[in-house]
Amino acid sequence: MLKLVELATTRPKLVIAVVLLVTGLFMSQFPKVKTDTDPKHMLPATSAVRVYNDAVEEHFQLHADWIVLGIVNAKGVLNPTTLAKVARLTNAIVGLPGVVPEDVISFTTADNVLADEANLYVKPVMAEVPQTGPELAALRRALIENPLLMDRLYSRDGQATAIYIPLATNANGKIIADQIRGLLRKADDDGSGDEFHLAGDPVARDSFGAEMSKQMGIFSPIAGAIMFAALLLMFRSLVPVIACMGVSMVCVIWAMGGTIGLGIPIHIMSSMSPVFLMAISTDTVHIFNEFYFRFRETADKRRAILDSLRVVGRPLIYTDLTTAAAFASLAVGDIIPVRVFGLLVAFGTLVLLLMSFTLTPALLSLMNADRLAALTRHEDMAEGSSARWLSGLARFSLRYGKAVVAGGLLLVLVSLIGVSRIRVNNNLVQWFKPHSDIRVGDAVLNRELGGTATAYLVVQGGQPDAMQQPEVLSFIEGLQRELEKSPLVGKTTSLADVVKRVSRVMHADDPRYEVIPDSADAVAQYLLLFSMAAKPRDLNNFVDYPMQQANLWVQLKTWDAVGMQQVQQIVEQYKSRALPAGSGKTGSLSIRAAGIAYFNLVWNQAVLWGMLYGFIVSCVLVLFLMSACFRCPTLGVIAGLPLLFTILVIYGLVGFIGKDFDMPIAVLSTLSLGLATDFAVHFIDRYRQRRAEVGPEACMDSVLAWTVARPGKGIVRNAVLFALGFSAMLFAALTPYITVGLFMAAIMLLSALATLTLLPILVKAVRSRPHGRQRER
Amino acid sequence: MQRSLLAFYYGGSDTKIRARMDLIDRSGGRRTRVLTMLRRDESEGANQRLFIYFHEPSDVRGVSLLVWKYPAKDDDRWIYMPAMDLERRVSANDRQSSFVGSDFTYEDVSGRDLGDERHRLVGEGSAGGRACYQIESTPVGASSYARRVWWIDKQNYLPLKEEYYDRRGGLVRVFSADEVRSIATGSHTYPTVTKRTMKDVRTGRRTEVTFTDVKYDLGLRAADFTERSLRRPPAAWIR
Structure with a gap:
């Protein structure tokens, strides 16, 4: 790996050019993108529930997707104006592409069979718009007396009717809903008091899909801009900022481009992967963090780069490989989009690892040495105020170790109560805000x-x-x-x-x-x-x-x-x-x-529990990998504790505030895999390096305090950067994004805090014991 | 075209057909009915009377349907149900509605009028291995289809294939004559489509009708086609 770094520092421009070229190749795949927002497709087409659903639709000639257009009038819908509108709208809707014209159901298309002594009459519920009182009364009676029509085409309070619109296979519910809204605009505002509401699974699903790309388009750059500003404040130079953002862009482009290039459609899950990769790639901050300290100490740019990567390199390899393995392990499950997502993020993480040893050092070696000297003046262990503050925190938690651990345990206990209250449920309609058209339409x-x-x-x-x-x-x-x-x-x-x-x-x-x-x-x-x-x-x-x-x-x-x-x-x-x-x-x-409705229930069980299961498997894998990395199971477990702590507290919170455990929350749990262990790995590895440097006689507390202050500053920078970036998503129009933004920030801050306070205590407790000391390298 | 309509719907002055009708869904699920249809032409190519009697399945045995068809106005239909001993006149203004839940419409069974559609000879082709005229017809009034293309046998004028298209140009239904036999009655021989299929392209469902017994020019009487015959079907013809 260090060979790569040497190459990057001697031929930086060549390395950058090669990376840009390959990135361009991956980017050229983007126009081929296909999206798939149907949650049904999260289960394989061969799954029992999908096979049976298809068979039932076939046996009973049912349409899978319906849009319902509700027409509500507080004064009652049985009046000539509203009824004429129903007739006109039905006619127009029948002509929309994507609608199955012969099966649209409304007053004018549904048949009713009426009778007198000798005759049966088969005719549409409303053949012509009734104008007179008796005609309207007759229509009302026909509706009320027919249980097949009541509550379907006519409400009990007389204030609502509906047009049921079946969609052809593969028709887009959002596009058709927009066309219907276009028709409604012409029908609106005539003083009749008619209100229109659209509902139905395809509207919610496809509106979510459309909104999803829009929100990603808006909030990814905003998150990026905030991170940009924060990085600039931290490092006061454009180069590390560009390096950090550039690396995350490269990861996203390679991973997304690769997926698109393979012809795999982008699903709700994988659409969130840029966020994940940006999150994971904030790892690079550790390189800059160490580089600034090193440059301050040696004033030799090339040596500072090589030294930084020598010490940060190993934890970077550990964390990235662990993260990649954790995400790749999601591919074990049955759920295809989760598999795609896992492999996509795993690949992106490996790209990140490669970039950390090539693009990042190449960019750093292009920095101006004089300017660096000015910039790094404050990065001093003794003088820097943040470093002083952090080592103070370490000494505090080491002194009051028992109290801190007790506090942590209490929090875990409280969280367990919260976790026991978690409700597994996924309600697509509730992914929209309470006053959105879709929520209101569905409620009405x-x-x-x-x-x-x-x-x-x-x-x-x-x-x-x-x-x-x-x-x-x-x-x-x-x-x-x-x-x-x-x-x-x-x-x-x-x-x-x-x-x-x-x-x-x-x-x-x-x-x-x-x-x-x-x-x-x-x-x-x-x-x-x-x-x-x-x-x-x-x-x-x-x-x-x-x-x-x-x-x-x-x-x-x-x-x-x-x-x-x-x-x-x-x-x-x-x-x-x-x-x-x-x-x-x-x-x-x-x-x-x-x-x-049944499908959703099965989906909940299969997808959400499947993700939970996959997550637990990944957790075990991570603990195992970390134990292997440190060649010590105890340290592996200790390194996993901040992760478990963070997850417990977050899920406890989910349980207490009554938020459903739905897909976005399940996605978040996998995110914590990628992030929460990173801090612990950096911490423990750097602690061990430091101990080897200063010798076994040095006071353990001071080594730990150093670790909290120096790599710890990188951890804090990483966490704050991240939390800030994703707080932008709190302003999104879809609730899953708000959830992701909020919980992402919380996960980062919490796991950083857990790492910096709990780990010193735990490491000290383990390492103070004689056998632990002997095994220390 | 007139000749085709006559050959297909008005073979002989009257007919007795015993037929099996199979409604088949995509996965092979099947509903089978056996019925006898009597037809008498009041005048060639114009007023027609149909009497339909269900034999099977046994739970609907005896259900009878009487249709008086007029070229320029809605049919009169009566139905009789023996289980409740109830008879009703049915007013429906749609000849293009499904015939007893099958993929055929009343119109497919009892026939169209030449004036219902505008016709155009579009060329020649073949269907079922026989030389055909290819005709495109567009309905004049409101209709469930926007256009149909059909192939009629050059020799006997029977339609061998029909394609029905909707307003957007999508193929909706396909008719095929699967078996044609010549039925001899006295001096005359009537070519007859004895097996036919109508397939709904979009649902994948189809209806197959197989004639198991066809007779022409039996001398059916007008009295066999009255409301009275619903309760007492003409025993000479229906067994």
């Missing part, structure tokens, strides 16, 4: 209509035609009533509702006949009639061709995992109580869940 539609999150409960019979048996339909109907008792369930719809509706219509619209008939023949004939009158999909959505599986739709009023968990509990209880034994006509019956 959940209040007025059936609910925006859909789950399917597939009731499967043992043989064809099982779903036409009256006892099966009664079982399904009973389950619906049970589910509807939960406040989180808004509406349920099933084949039982269809059969009851046809029965009533066939009996001259007599409400007494809104029941499931006694004979399977009657059910079969009603369904045949329904298939003659309605659109095929109106039946296919609820039952498959062989009539062996029925689909019960459950609309939930929340995207939280708890909604679906409750549904599953109700299903289990009801099943154990009411599941028909299964006759020769039905075979044995079973129920299986699917749909986006």
